Amino acid sequence: MTEKCVIDTSLLLKVILEGDMDVLIKLADFVSHIPVNVLEETSFKIVISSVLDSLNSERANFYRIKTEFEKGRGKELIADRLHLLNTIKNKMLVLELNDDIFDVSKEIVKKYYLLPNDALIAATCKYYGIKKIATFDSDFERVKFLDVVTL
Numbered sequence: 668m669t670e671k672c673v674i675d676t677s678l679l680l681k682v683i684l685e686g687d688m689d690v691l692i693k694l695a696d697f698v699s700h701i702p703v704n705v706l707e708e709t710s711f712k713i714v715i716s717s718v719l720d721s722l723n724s725e726r727a728n729f730y731r732i733k734t735e736f737e738k739g740r741g742k743e744l745i746a747d748r749l750h751l752l753n754t755i756k757n758k759m760l761v762l763e764l765n766d767d768i769f770d771v772s773k774e775i776v777k778k779y780y781l782l783p784n785d786a787l788i789a790a791t792c793k794y795y796g797i798k799k800i801a802t803f804d805s806d807f808e809r810v811k812f813l814d815v816v817t818l
Contacts (some may be wrong), residue, residue, distance in 0.1 A: 672697035672816055673792050674759065675802035679709045683751050690818050691755070694801055697816075702791040706756060713748045716740035733805055748783040756798055761764045768794045789813060 672694060679701075681687045712736055718732045719725065721741035735741070764787070771791035781789060789810050792800060800807055801816040808815055 668672070669696065669698050671797045671800060672699055672799040672801050673762070673788065673797050674699050674705065675702050675800055675801040676705050676708045676712065676761060676806060678801050678818070679705065679752065679755065680712055680716075681803060682755065683748050684715065688728060690801070693818050694816070697801075699801075700762050700795070700797060701756060701759050701787055702762045703764055704787050704791075706752070706761070709752055710749060713744055713752065714741075717744040720744060723788065725729070741800060755757075762791050762795055762816065765794075775810070779806075779811075781806055781810070 672778060672796055674694070679689055714736055715732055718735050719739040720726060722735065736745075751766055764780055768787065768790045771793060772783065772786040775786040775789050775793075776803075779786070779789070785804065788800070789807065789812075792798070792813055798814055799813065799816050800813050801818060803818070805815075806814055
C-alpha cells in the first residue's frame with residue numbers, strides 16, 4: 668500500500684507561483700491529500716499575490732489589495748492560477764473538516780505553538796491518520812506526530 672501524505676499550502680504556492688513542478692514529481696510515490704482549508708488558504712494567497720504582481724509591488728495594505736481585487740486587478744492571472752490549483756486538486760484526495768478536527772486544532776495551537784490554520788492542518792493529519800506532510804513550513808517540524816517530507 669502506498670503511503671499517504673498531506674500537501675501544505677507552502678508546497679502548492681511553490682508550484683503555482685514559482686512554477687516548480689519538480690516538487691509534485693517528488694511526491695509521486697505518495698497518495699496525496701489536501702485539507703479543504705489548505706485549498707482556501709492557497710486560493711486566498713493566489714488572489715493577494717496576483718493583485719500584487721499586477722501592481723508590480725511586493726507589498727500593499729490589505730484593504731488596497733481587496734479594493735484592487737474588487738476592481739478586477741489581476742483577474743486573468745488569478746483565473747490562470749486558480750485553474751492550476753483546481754487541476755492539482757483534481758489529482759489528489761480532498762480532506763473535509765469537522766468539529767472534532769477543530770477541537771483538536773485548538774489543543775495543537777497550545778501544545779506546539781502553531782498558528783490556527785497550521786494547527787488545523789496538523790489536526791486534520793491526526794484525524795485521518797496521516798503521518799507525512801509535504802511542506803516548506805518548518806513550523807510543522809515541532810509537531811511530534813508528523814514527519815515532514817524533505818523536498
